[in-house]
Amino acid sequence: MSGGWPGGQACMPSAQMALDLVNGRSDILPDYELELIHFDSMCDPGEATKLLYDLLYTEPIKIVLMPGCSGVSTIVAEAARMWNLIVLSYGSSSPALSNRQRFPTFFRTHPSATLHNPTRVRLFKKWNWSRIATIQQTTEVFTSTLDDLEQRVKEAGIEISVRQSFLTDPAVAVKNLKRQDARIIVGLFYETEARKVFCEVFKEKLYGKKYVWFLIGWYADNWFKIKDPAINCTVENMTEAVEGHVTTEIVMLNPETVRGVSNMTSQEFLGALMSRLGGKNPEETGGFQEAPLAFDAVWALALALNKTVAPLKARGRRLEDFNYNNHDITSEIYRALNTSSFEGVSGHVVFDAQGSRMAMTLIEQLQGGSYKKIGYYDSSQRNLSWFNNDVWIGDKPPADRTVVREEYRLLSQKLFAAVSVFAGLGILLGIVCLTFNIYNGNVR
Incomplete structure (x- = not known):
C-alpha cells in the first residue's frame, strides 16, 4: 500500500515513524506492509497537479493520497474521486474542504479553521x-x-x-x-x-x-x-x-499522559521525533506543530484498512484487488475511516460528517x-x-461599546437660591435699563 505525501520537514519523519510501528504490529494488517511514496509539492497547487499525475501513472497502484496544505488538498481531493481514491490530509485547515459534494472522499486529521x-x-x-x-x-x-x-x-x-x-x-x-x-x-x-x-x-x-x-x-x-x-x-x-x-x-498534542493506539504517550512521541530530526530546533523545523497530526493520519489509515479486510474477504475480495475503477473497495475504506475512533498522540481521533477532525481548543492570553x-x-x-488566571489592564474585561448612562444631577439648595437671587437682580436691572432708554428716547 502506498500514498503520495507533499509534506513538511517534520511531518514526513513523523509519518514514517508511524509506518514503522504499524508494519511492526502483528495485529494490524498482518499480511500487508504499508509503503510511503512521498514528494514535496512545496504547497504549490501547480506542482501538486504534476506530482499527482506522476503518482497515478506509475507503478505501484496507489490506494490513498495524503496531501498537506489546503491549496494542494483542494486540487488533489477534487480530482481524486475520478480515480476512486480516498484523500487523507494532515495539514489542511480550509473550511472550503468541508464540502462533501465537492470533496466526497476527503478526510483530515487537521481540524477545520x-x-x-x-x-x-x-x-x-x-x-x-x-x-x-x-x-x-x-x-x-x-x-x-x-x-x-x-x-x-x-x-x-x-x-x-x-x-x-x-x-x-x-x-x-x-x-x-x-x-x-x-x-x-x-x-x-x-x-x-x-x-x-x-x-x-x-x-x-x-x-x-x-x-x-x-x-x-x-x-x-x-x-x-x-x-x-x-x-x-x-x-x-x-x-x-x-x-x-x-x-x-x-x-495538536494530547496534554494528557495517555497511551493511545500506538502505545506511546504524546511526550514519548515528541522525544522519538526529536531523535529522528537529529536534535533540530523545533521552531526552525517546518511542519513541527502538525507532526502529531501526520502521525495519527497514518494510524487512522492503517486501522481503517485493517477494518476493511474482513468485510472484503467475506465477499471474496482483497485489498490488493483495488484499482482506479474499483468503487466497492473505496466505499469500504470510506466507511471504515468515517467510523474511526481511537486515542492518538494528538488526542482522540474522530471525524465529523464532513470528514473533518473534531478536537479541543486551547485558549491563551499574552501576559x-x-x-x-x-x-x-x-x-x-x-x-x-x-483556569481563572486571565488578566485585564482595567482589572476586568472591557465593555463592548461606549456606555451612555442618563443620570439626574441634583443641585445644592443654597447654590440654587444664590444663583436665583443674582439672576433676579440681573433681570430687574435689565428692565430698569430698558425703561430708562424708552423714557429718554427723544433726548440727544
Whole structure:
C-alpha cells in the first residue's frame, strides 16, 4: 500500500515513524506492509497537479493520497474521486474542504479553521459581549472562517458591527475600526500580516484597557518581536500594542499522559521525533506543530484498512484487488475511516460528517510578553475548562461599546437660591435699563 505525501520537514519523519510501528504490529494488517511514496509539492497547487499525475501513472497502484496544505488538498481531493481514491490530509485547515459534494472522499486529521469559532462565541458570552468587530486578510480560508463566525454569532444573539478587510496594507482598515468605535476585535490573518496590523494598531492607539483582540494561536511565540522590514515600528511598540490579546489554537498534542493506539504517550512521541530530526530546533523545523497530526493520519489509515479486510474477504475480495475503477473497495475504506475512533498522540481521533477532525481548543492570553494558558474548550461536549488566571489592564474585561448612562444631577439648595437671587437682580436691572432708554428716547 502506498500514498503520495507533499509534506513538511517534520511531518514526513513523523509519518514514517508511524509506518514503522504499524508494519511492526502483528495485529494490524498482518499480511500487508504499508509503503510511503512521498514528494514535496512545496504547497504549490501547480506542482501538486504534476506530482499527482506522476503518482497515478506509475507503478505501484496507489490506494490513498495524503496531501498537506489546503491549496494542494483542494486540487488533489477534487480530482481524486475520478480515480476512486480516498484523500487523507494532515495539514489542511480550509473550511472550503468541508464540502462533501465537492470533496466526497476527503478526510483530515487537521481540524477545520472554523473550529475556532465555537470557542470564540463561548468566550464572548462568558464576558458578556454582544457586539464585536472583525478584520481579515482577503484570502479564501479567512473569508470562509469569517462567514461561519457571522452565522454562529447571529445564532447567539451577538452583532458584528464592523467588518473590515485588506489585501496587503491594513492601514485604512485599522483606521476604520477606530473610527467606528470597535472594542472587541477578531483578527484573521497570517503572521506576516499580523505584524503590519499591530504596527497600525500602535499608531492608532487601538489597544489598552478598552480593547480586546482575538488572534489565531498558531503564530510563533515571539512573532511580534521578529524584525520585519515591512513595518516601521520598534519591538517595544509592538510589545505594547499586543499586550493582553487572546488566542485560540487547535490542540495538536494530547496534554494528557495517555497511551493511545500506538502505545506511546504524546511526550514519548515528541522525544522519538526529536531523535529522528537529529536534535533540530523545533521552531526552525517546518511542519513541527502538525507532526502529531501526520502521525495519527497514518494510524487512522492503517486501522481503517485493517477494518476493511474482513468485510472484503467475506465477499471474496482483497485489498490488493483495488484499482482506479474499483468503487466497492473505496466505499469500504470510506466507511471504515468515517467510523474511526481511537486515542492518538494528538488526542482522540474522530471525524465529523464532513470528514473533518473534531478536537479541543486551547485558549491563551499574552501576559507580560509571554503566552499563558487560560483555558480549554471542547466544542463537541460544549465544555469550557477555565483556569481563572486571565488578566485585564482595567482589572476586568472591557465593555463592548461606549456606555451612555442618563443620570439626574441634583443641585445644592443654597447654590440654587444664590444663583436665583443674582439672576433676579440681573433681570430687574435689565428692565430698569430698558425703561430708562424708552423714557429718554427723544433726548440727544
